[in-house]
Amino acid sequence: MHAESSPTSRELLELVFQVAGRLREGFTRTAAELDLPPTQAQALASLEGSARMRDLAEVLACDASNVTGIVDGLERRGLVTRQPDPADRRVKHLVLTEEGERRRAALLAESARSADEVFDLPERDRLALRDLLKSLVPADWHASCDPRQ
Amino acid sequence: MHAESSPTSRELLELVFQVAGRLREGFTRTAAELDLPPTQAQALASLEGSARMRDLAEVLACDASNVTGIVDGLERRGLVTRQPDPADRRVKHLVLTEEGERRRAALLAESARSADEVFDLPERDRLALRDLLKSLVPADWHASCDPRQ
DNA sequence: TATTGTTATACTCTATAACTATA
């Protein structure tokens, strides 16, 4: 037998899913600790300054019809408000409340801490990992949400 | 400015999710081409020889109550049969039909081809990637299904 | 008592389609 055989794509796939699973669990746990369902947490994390509903749908890579419910949840929790656009009355801008800003900061800080636990590597390895992963996704790639896609 | 700064855990997290997303899309597309919903495809891929319903729940990392429906689907498609265990009449063994074996072989072949497209790297890099990813998951880690964790 | 598989039920996240109000 030889020392190291080239890993199969299936082995690499399983490892990627395991790492992604650990990261997802960490994020979901962090969100739950802040009383946020995962999708609301993802939306909150992405909100900076003022965004239109439409932009949020783009960022979340999901259909616009879902955004209504997600934002309803954030509004019910007092984290975000819908502000009319003075120039185009169809458009609504999402603006974080003070509590929304606090919650978002806590979410970002804690989820970063959680990801740090997973990526507990020396700088040399972090660089190598980043370069390898970068080479696996086209520059313009972005996920679609529909799991059936 | 310096040449390379250490990537943040957030950057690495996003890259892992992008790669996982590409892989998931590839698998889902392959499954759809073979007329299989993703979960049935995942179950079919894992079936080799004879497995109990219970084992399948373990492999899929989901509650046993879900397995009934998944196996119902595979049975409806004529890919698997439930065989009683002669020694323990509570237990049912899942046995692939001939068509089930064919479909599974096609699924494995095509999903491997699809993953190869993502992991299009020289052997040196595949080895490096495997070692890095391996260091990120505890040996005994395995995903939980509930997205609420 | 404990375990295997099933059923009933509910929740989350996604989609499509039809609608409104604007542009």
Add this chain to the structure above:
DNA sequence: TATAGTTATAGAGTATAACAATA
């Protein structure tokens, strides 16, 4: 006509709880 957001609805995929049959 086209776009922003909403509503209604449906379909996956998950869970928990209660159950029957069996160990």
